[in-house]
Amino acid sequence: MSTSDVLHRQLDRRLPTVVSGSGPYLVDDEGRRYLDASGGAAVSCLGHDHPRVVEAIARQASRVAFAHTSMLTNAPMEELAHRLIDAAPPGIARVAFLSGGSEAVEAALKLARQYFMEIGQPERRYVIARHQSYHGNTLGALSVSGHAARRAFYAPFLAQNVAHIPPCYAYRHQAPDETPEAYGLRAADALEAKILELGAGTVAAFIAEPIVGATLGAVPAVPGYFRRVREICDRHGVLFIADEVMCGMGRSGTLFAMEQEGAVPDLITVAKGLAAGYQPLGALLVGQRIVEAIAAGSGALAHGHTYMGHAIACAAGVAVFDAIREEGLLHNVRRLGGLLEDGLRARFGQHPHVGDIRGRGLLWALELVESRDDKRPFPRAARLHAAFKETAMRHGLICYPSGGTADGLEGDHVLLAPPYNAEPAHIEEIVELVGKALSTVLSAQLGSDEP
Numbered sequence: 001m002s003t004s005d006v007l008h009r010q011l012d013r014r015l016p017t018v019v020s021g022s023g024p025y026l027v028d029d030e031g032r033r034y035l036d037a038s039g040g041a042a043v044s045c046l047g048h049d050h051p052r053v054v055e056a057i058a059r060q061a062s063r064v065a066f067a068h069t070s071m072l073t074n075a076p077m078e079e080l081a082h083r084l085i086d087a088a089p090p091g092i093a094r095v096a097f098l099s100g101g102s103e104a105v106e107a108a109l110k111l112a113r114q115y116f117m118e119i120g121q122p123e124r125r126y127v128i129a130r131h132q133s134y135h136g137n138t139l140g141a142l143s144v145s146g147h148a149a150r151r152a153f154y155a156p157f158l159a160q161n162v163a164h165i166p167p168c169y170a171y172r173h174q175a176p177d178e179t180p181e182a183y184g185l186r187a188a189d190a191l192e193a194k195i196l197e198l199g200a201g202t203v204a205a206f207i208a209e210p211i212v213g214a215t216l217g218a219v220p221a222v223p224g225y226f227r228r229v230r231e232i233c234d235r236h237g238v239l240f241i242a243d244e245v246m247c248g249m250g251r252s253g254t255l256f257a258m259e260q261e262g263a264v265p266d267l268i269t270v271a272k273g274l275a276a277g278y279q280p281l282g283a284l285l286v287g288q289r290i291v292e293a294i295a296a297g298s299g300a301l302a303h304g305h306t307y308m309g310h311a312i313a314c315a316a317g318v319a320v321f322d323a324i325r326e327e328g329l330l331h332n333v334r335r336l337g338g339l340l341e342d343g344l345r346a347r348f349g350q351h352p353h354v355g356d357i358r359g360r361g362l363l364w365a366l367e368l369v370e371s372r373d374d375k376r377p378f379p380r381a382a383r384l385h386a387a388f389k390e391t392a393m394r395h396g397l398i399c400y401p402s403g404g405t406a407d408g409l410e411g412d413h414v415l416l417a418p419p420y421n422a423e424p425a426h427i428e429e430i431v432e433l434v435g436k437a438l439s440t441v442l443s444a445q446l447g448s449d450e451p
């Protein structure tokens with residue numbers, strides 16, 4: 001047992017104490033340096049000491065930190081909203097600022113329900129989400145998350161008006177004789193089947209991550225999937241919520257991941273990259289027809305939190321947004337993402353225990369399997385992902401491994417999400433350290449020398 005008074009996530013583990021950060025590196029109090037190849041869970045998209053963001057936070061703190069946004073607005077919040085609306089897909093009209101991803105998802109779910117109350121369709125009470133998804137840990141967000149392990153303890157508290165369909169997960173669900181396009185249509189049609197099963201006119205919203213992050217590890221949809229989803233939602237009057245908490249704000253190579261899908265959501269959540277970890281900040285982008293329905297109806301959000309639109313958090317968001325734009329970082333994400341993909345494929349493309357290498361932009365993952373031929377995962381009890389996390393840290397690498405989330409059909413995976421302003425040499429170092437950690441973990445697991 002550690003002597004810490006903090007209720008850490010793992011009660012029996014003593015964690016290194018982080019004392020400083022520089023570029024993509026973190027340093028602990030014993031002087032150990034870690035290459036932060038995942039920014040926690042795809043958070044630190046500008047590394048750990050971006051001068052522009054640090055300065056913006058200090059400047060705003062010296063002016064005013066907090067004033068309740070039910071009574072006053074503040075300049076950074078207005079500026080950030082303006083920038084986001086300007087850059088957002090057409091039809092997105094307003095932004096609400098929250099303190100993180102789960103809060104943004106809660107607000108999206110509640111606003112979807114409020115919309116239908118405002119327009120006189122109270123019978124729309126269901127939300128459809130996907131298995132093996134993660135939308136947050138508050139009860140509403142967890143209710144839509146298809147993450148069996150995180151739900152297990154809390155099942156009686158979770159909303160009952162949620163149904164799940166399979167994700168778009170080509171590595172495991174695309175049939176051998178099926179094209180990606182045909183698979184995408186088949187996967188999306190599961191949404192229509194579920195709407196009809198629940199009863200057309202009873203479904204309020206469909207929520208999905210454009211690139212599945214924490215649960216499956218960097219799984220983008222196949223081409224055409226989200227276009228079909230949009231058509232189905234339109235046909236049945238269902239709102240489409242894109243959860244871009246992890247894949248938004250440039251992580252995919254475009255500011256919003258949905259820009260690459262040819263379909264516009266009604267509501268978009270963003271968080272992690274929005275303030276790049278310098279402040280806790282999330283946002284909900286809201287489509288015009290929802291704003292209009294509320295304006296013409298009750299005229300108010302029946303929802304709010306004390307720290308909405310926090311001035312220092314929004315000031316950090318403005319600085320991050322401007323850095324992404326002015327430092328050409330979207331281009332960098334695509335360029336470095338190409339290098340990372342090439343590096344991973346060159347090093348692990350033929351690896352007997354790497355079943356799949358997938359991702360987009362600077363969000364990539366390796367799926368680890370016991371057998372490549374039949375895609376059989378390692379036994380869940382082996383907790384390979386947990387061993388990988390610890391081993392990688394011993395090798396000086398921070399990454400975000402996970403696994404065994406839902407139906408046991410997926411393998412462990414290792415998620416990588418380096419900062420947008422990394423150097424090519426950092427990308428090489430990441431591939432090298434992942435390789436070292438993988439050999440160490442596999443030789444312990446399999447009791448032999450691994451490639």
Ligand code: PMP
Nearest residue numbers: 100101102134135136213245246
């Ligand atoms: N949605 C997605 C897609 C996420 O990846 C996460 C966090 N991993 C959340 C929601 C929840 O965000 P937070 O942890 O900031 O509450």
